[in-house]
Amino acid sequence: MKPEYNIFxxxxxxxxxxxFGMLEVLIALLVLSIGLLGIAALQIVSLKxxxxxxxxxxxxxxxxxxxxxxxxxxxxxxxGNYDFSMxxxxxxxxxxxxxxxxxxxxxNDWLQExxxxxxxxxxxxxxxxxTPNTCEIKVQFDDSRGTQGLSNQTITTKVxx
Numbered sequence: 001m002k003p004e005y006n007i008f009x010x011x012x013x014x015x016x017x018x019x020f021g022m023l024e025v026l027i028a029l030l031v032l033s034i035g036l037l038g039i040a041a042l043q044i045v046s047l048k049x050x051x052x053x054x055x056x057x058x059x060x061x062x063x064x065x066x067x068x069x070x071x072x073x074x075x076x077x078x079x080g081n082y083d084f085s086m087x088x089x090x091x092x093x094x095x096x097x098x099x100x101x102x103x104x105x106x107x108n109d110w111l112q113e114x115x116x117x118x119x120x121x122x123x124x125x126x127x128x129x130x131t132p133n134t135c136e137i138k139v140q141f142d143d144s145r146g147t148q149g150l151s152n153q154t155i156t157t158k159v160x161x
Contacts, residue, residue: 045147052146056155058117059139063157066110066126066137069103074161076103080129084111086140087123095123114139134160 070077081103087094092115097107107126114122118141128135137157143149 048145049147052143052149055118055141055143055146055153059114059141059155060157062110062114062117062124062139063137063155065113066106066124067135067157067159069106069110070126070128070135071161073103077128077135078133078161082107082126082135083128084124084126086125086138090121090123090140092120114141118142128161134158 066082070082073082076082084097084107095111095115097104097111099105099108111124114124118139122139122141124140125138126135127138130136135158137159138154139157140152140154142151143153144151
């Protein structure tokens with residue numbers, strides 16, 4: 001005996017599912033768009049922190065640029081002639097060294113370089129008198145764009161001349 005097949009029942013079951021429904025497509029688009037927004041947010045945070053890292057590297061390079069000038073005039077630097085204190089209120093007018101001697105011009109050029117790299121709220125300081133044969137260079141700048149950056153971020157470099 002042969003089993004009997006009902007052809008009409010088979011066609012009804014086959015026609016039940018013919019493709020994606022509109023709801024399924026909308027859910028897939030929602031999941032995809034949330035994923036893409038997450039990637040975009042990650043990219044924004046990455047760019048901000050990359051900028052912060054670049055600023056910290058530039059501050060170190062700036063500190064070493066004045067240190068090279070101080071090493072060329074070591075006796076004067078150790079005597080405290082290169083010392084410069086950061087003003088209380090930093091601006092283009094206050095973060096400036098006046099004078100026409102070589103050390104004054106070098107310090108003023110260094111301070112101008114800092115403000116060109118970081119903006120008018122940035123400044124630097126030099127202290128070679130607190131510890132014998134050691135100088136402390138500070139570069140202060142606005143790093144508030146970084147994830148945990150400060151508006152008055154200070155990078156300190158201590159060296160033995």
